[in-house]
Amino acid sequence: MRVFKGEVTALPPDKSISHRAALIGALSEGTTEITNFSGGFDNQSTLSVLQRAGIALSQEEIVQLNGRTQRRVVIKSRGLWSFQPPAEPLMCNNSGSTMRMFAGILAAQPFRSELIGDSSLMKRPMKRVADPLRLMGADIELSSSGTAPILINGTKALKPIAYRLPVPSAQVKSLVAFAALHADGESRIIEQVRSRDHTEVMLGLESFDQNGERVIVVPGRKQIEARPFYIPADPSAACFIVALGLLARGSEIMIRDVCLNPTRAAFLDILMAAGAGLHIENLRVIGGESIGDILVSSASRIEPLCISDPQLIAIAIDEIPMLAVLSAFATGCFELHNAAELRTKESDRIAALVVNLERLGFVCEQYPDGFVVTGRKQAPSGTVVLDSFDDHRIAMSFAIAGRATGGSFDITDIDVVGVSFPNFFELLDSLEA
Ligand SMILES: O=C(O)C1=C[C@@H](OP(=O)(O)O)[C@@H](O)[C@H](O)C1
Numbered sequence: 001m002r003v004f005k006g007e008v009t010a011l012p013p014d015k016s017i018s019h020r021a022a023l024i025g026a027l028s029e030g031t032t033e034i035t036n037f038s039g040g041f042d043n044q045s046t047l048s049v050l051q052r053a054g055i056a057l058s059q060e061e062i063v064q065l066n067g068r069t070q071r072r073v074v075i076k077s078r079g080l081w082s083f084q085p086p087a088e089p090l091m092c093n094n095s096g097s098t099m100r101m102f103a104g105i106l107a108a109q110p111f112r113s114e115l116i117g118d119s120s121l122m123k124r125p126m127k128r129v130a131d132p133l134r135l136m137g138a139d140i141e142l143s144s145s146g147t148a149p150i151l152i153n154g155t156k157a158l159k160p161i162a163y164r165l166p167v168p169s170a171q172v173k174s175l176v177a178f179a180a181l182h183a184d185g186e187s188r189i190i191e192q193v194r195s196r197d198h199t200e201v202m203l204g205l206e207s208f209d210q211n212g213e214r215v216i217v218v219p220g221r222k223q224i225e226a227r228p229f230y231i232p233a234d235p236s237a238a239c240f241i242v243a244l245g246l247l248a249r250g251s252e253i254m255i256r257d258v259c260l261n262p263t264r265a266a267f268l269d270i271l272m273a274a275g276a277g278l279h280i281e282n283l284r285v286i287g288g289e290s291i292g293d294i295l296v297s298s299a300s301r302i303e304p305l306c307i308s309d310p311q312l313i314a315i316a317i318d319e320i321p322m323l324a325v326l327s328a329f330a331t332g333c334f335e336l337h338n339a340a341e342l343r344t345k346e347s348d349r350i351a352a353l354v355v356n357l358e359r360l361g362f363v364c365e366q367y368p369d370g371f372v373v374t375g376r377k378q379a380p381s382g383t384v385v386l387d388s389f390d391d392h393r394i395a396m397s398f399a400i401a402g403r404a405t406g407g408s409f410d411i412t413d414i415d416v417v418g419v420s421f422p423n424f425f426e427l428l429d430s431l432e433a
């Protein structure tokens with residue numbers, strides 16, 4: 001068994017907040033300075049799409065006193081309608097967030113544009129994007145199966161909307177909010193199940209509870225003034241290091257400056273309820289986001305995880321692959337219900353987890369909205385070939401289990417970790433005692 005110790009100060013900057021900082025910068029009047037922007041492939045896709053739609057921006061790497069590099073992005077814009085017709089289809093690569101949230105902005109621009117992605121993104125559902133934008137008066141075309149390419153005939157005459165989200169999705173909520181900022185009047189977005197709230201926080205939108213739902217109010221045609229953004233470390237990346245520390249006995253790791261927004265940190269609550277050795281320290285608020293340090297130690301054993309609450313699932317959606325693998329390795333068991341959304345990510349994450357766990361000797365059964373792990377037959381001997389399904393979170397979840405337990409796993413297309421965590425292996429090496 002290996003042991004991991006140390007302090008993590010080089011976790012990737014948050015992917016969700018980086019996307020939004022760039023998009024909101026492009027919608028704001030003036031110069032937006034973003035400190036600690038993410039170098040992950042997905043966030044770089046957002047910058048490149050913005051540039052190809054006419055937004056002036058620059059990016060530089062600044063070497064800090066501790067030798068770490070930090071990215072600073074500067075965006076100059078004249079506000080809501082500063083975009084130019086792109087010469088070619090806009091390539092979003094693997095990033096669903098880029099494609100969906102930018103569609104909301106393009107729907108309000110008076111020109112034709114097209115959004116495309118890599119082979120994984122071209123299979124993901126986009127009807128959830130087209131539906132609200134069509135209700136607002138935009139002309140949107142999808143493939144016959146409801147996927148990209150997304151063809152957008154944008155209009156300056158978008159109508160305000162009152163929209164109850166049919167699926168808990170922060171991407172859909174955000175794209176409706178971005179489109180609504182351009183509409184001729186006030187819009188309301190209603191969430192039955194809450195999702196991450198960075199867009200509301202960063203735009204300073206009013207929101208309130210009504211009859212058990214969350215209502216978000218978006219003013220129309222209100223100029224947004226440019227303001228600086230600081231991006232804290234990504235809790236979804238922290239989850240991998242937390243799992244490493246919990247799985248490898250004798251480990252103790254301090255993870256610094258992590259975004260602990262309650263709509264992102266549910267994985268910590270799930271793990272603490274299962275008895276995990278976790279302590280949150282140094283909690284503070286920067287730019288409306290809670291930030292703190294996480295101390296993880298493998299001193300206590302965790303109980304098997306059973307996750308079925310739709311609200312918890314919505315705010316821990318990206319952490320479920322790691323939680324599933326952690327629970328399987330630490331306890332031999334895991335159970336998940338109400339999580340069909342996981343089948344619509346970069347891969348079908350339920351199927352991907354089950355295929356790989358079965359190759360590792362676990363006994364699994366999957367159903368439409370989840371799966372169960374009931375135990376482990378003998379662990380296979382020798383190197384086990386696992387499939388990343390070209391999905392960064394699947395690749396990293398199994399890479400962590402391999403590192404922590406000393407298992408020899410050969411994971412296909414492992415470079416996919418760069419989508420959200422380019423320094424993943426470097427960081428693991430630096431923590432190995
Ligand atoms: O808004 C965001 O930044 C994200 C929302 C989630 O997707 P959905 O909105 O599809 O649930 C999440 O899975 C994705 O990694 C990032």
Ligand SMILES: C=C(OP(=O)(O)O)C(=O)O
Pocket residue numbers: 042094095096097098318345346393420
């Ligand atoms: C689902 C994810 O991202 P996106 O939807 O932006 O591709 C993810 O990072 O897990």
